[in-house]
Amino acid sequence: MKMKQVISSLTLLLTMAVAGQALAAPKVVKVATDATWPPMEMVDANKNIVGFDIDFMKAVAKEGGFAVEFKNSAWDGIFAGVESGQYDAIISSVTITEERQKKYDFSLPYLDAGQILVVPKGEKAGKLAELVGKKVGAQIGTTGAFEVKKNKGVELKTYDEVGLAFEDMVAGRIGGVVCDEPTAIIYALKKKEYADKFKIVGKAFTKEAYGIVVKKGDKELLALINKGIKAVKAKKQDGAMKAQWLK
Amino acid sequence: MTQKPHTIEVGDGAAIPLKSDKGLFTAWRLAFVGALATLTWLAFTRPDPYMKIITFVPDGILVTFKVTVGAILLALIIGLITGLGRISSNRFINGLASLYVEVIRGIPLLVQIFYIYYALGRIIKVPDILSAIIAMAVCYGAYMGEVFRAGIQSIPKGQAEAALSLGMTRSQTMWHVILPQAFRVVLPPVGNEFIALLKDSSLVSILAVADLLRRGREFASESFTYFETYTVIALIYLILTLFFSKIIGIMEERINVDR
Numbered sequence: 001m002k003m004k005q006v007i008s009s010l011t012l013l014l015t016m017a018v019a020g021q022a023l024a025a026p027k028v029v030k031v032a033t034d035a036t037w038p039p040m041e042m043v044d045a046n047k048n049i050v051g052f053d054i055d056f057m058k059a060v061a062k063e064g065g066f067a068v069e070f071k072n073s074a075w076d077g078i079f080a081g082v083e084s085g086q087y088d089a090i091i092s093s094v095t096i097t098e099e100r101q102k103k104y105d106f107s108l109p110y111l112d113a114g115q116i117l118v119v120p121k122g123e124k125a126g127k128l129a130e131l132v133g134k135k136v137g138a139q140i141g142t143t144g145a146f147e148v149k150k151n152k153g154v155e156l157k158t159y160d161e162v163g164l165a166f167e168d169m170v171a172g173r174i175g176g177v178v179c180d181e182p183t184a185i186i187y188a189l190k191k192k193e194y195a196d197k198f199k200i201v202g203k204a205f206t207k208e209a210y211g212i213v214v215k216k217g218d219k220e221l222l223a224l225i226n227k228g229i230k231a232v233k234a235k236k237q238d239g240a241m242k243a244q245w246l247k
Numbered sequence: 248m249t250q251k252p253h254t255i256e257v258g259d260g261a262a263i264p265l266k267s268d269k270g271l272f273t274a275w276r277l278a279f280v281g282a283l284a285t286l287t288w289l290a291f292t293r294p295d296p297y298m299k300i301i302t303f304v305p306d307g308i309l310v311t312f313k314v315t316v317g318a319i320l321l322a323l324i325i326g327l328i329t330g331l332g333r334i335s336s337n338r339f340i341n342g343l344a345s346l347y348v349e350v351i352r353g354i355p356l357l358v359q360i361f362y363i364y365y366a367l368g369r370i371i372k373v374p375d376i377l378s379a380i381i382a383m384a385v386c387y388g389a390y391m392g393e394v395f396r397a398g399i400q401s402i403p404k405g406q407a408e409a410a411l412s413l414g415m416t417r418s419q420t421m422w423h424v425i426l427p428q429a430f431r432v433v434l435p436p437v438g439n440e441f442i443a444l445l446k447d448s449s450l451v452s453i454l455a456v457a458d459l460l461r462r463g464r465e466f467a468s469e470s471f472t473y474f475e476t477y478t479v480i481a482l483i484y485l486i487l488t489l490f491f492s493k494i495i496g497i498m499e500e501r502i503n504v505d506r
Contacts, residue, residue, distance in 0.1 A: 077467075077473065080471070083473075100471075103471045137455065140461075140465060141465070141467075141468025145465075145469075146469070157375075158464075160455075164365070165455070167365055168368070168375075171365075171368035171372060173372075173374065
């Protein structure tokens, strides 16, 4: 009799525990990022994906009440993956543009950014348009690449990763690289092997804002993300992240 | 003395349609006409985005062509030297040629392309398309070397012995007796390598060389028409490979006539 009681109470406990966990287990959202874009998203020495976007997304998930799982994806095709459902969202320094909004849904903007030009030390040009007749590199499908294209006479060369563009500039095959300002700072000023080779030209020449991308029509997830972003901003949690990654 | 026609094994590469192979010949026609018709049909029934894609990529086709032709010519030269080196009785030359073949064949083409472009880019400044050509040629030169070696070795020893006994020097024997016959033997595998190289040239798109595939990727990444763009790119590659395999097939038949 006693044994039976023990078993039944144990079963009850177990059932409660399982049920409780099922209720508490948050929805897992798969988020793609192209971790080749320091300091926003990159792979560190321990093979972990780190960066401003990563910390920001984790905070958004915590506030929005969902779990997040990161997936490192090549930029070229990152949008196709959200469309085909390989992952649910993208946080990868994605600038909110009209063209992209036609195809995908964006969260509220979470960070301001701008494109900036990096050139070899000794280059006299004061802006992108003055690099006529030269090749300028950018990552494929980025707003940086679109900006270079706007300048007639400047030949755009697109790279799979922005790091390869900088490496090609060392080899002298291109005369400039256009990318987001925080990334430019890392490559032109903070990387030891490049610091004496490159310089940043002027200030950022575009005004852009980053957003988190979800599949067109995924209102449920978008609401969760926006709720998270609002809470993170209201609690000013992003200030410490900016201090950590963007200074 | 009657002699058996010497042929060597055809390994990788694409299928080259010979009239004697009825099934493949029909398949070639079907695929070629089908691909052309599909492309045309798509361009006219849905000009947006298909016509846009088709008008965006032609300079990429030109670059693909430049890389392929440049690389095959350079690979033929490297391959001939390597092939001769591999059958050389000089142990140093032989060892060097064999080492080259072994090392290159053991490294994936993609890695070699990255290596020659970025690693060597720090030491020697080579323009992008040229370094793409060099990377492809260095790789294919090793395979081509084996083709030439097999081709030269397929010529019966009696030929060289006869030439030498007629008073020809060793190099005269090689250039006037052995190589002309060997070239005929190696044509099918060289044709195969050409087609394989045309397809592998798409790998240079990772070097920011604006070839057919990269132009396609640029278009897709800006317009988000991934499915449509890669359909067009695949069809264009198919048309190119089929077209060239046909030309190589015709060349082979011409050469086989007087056999």
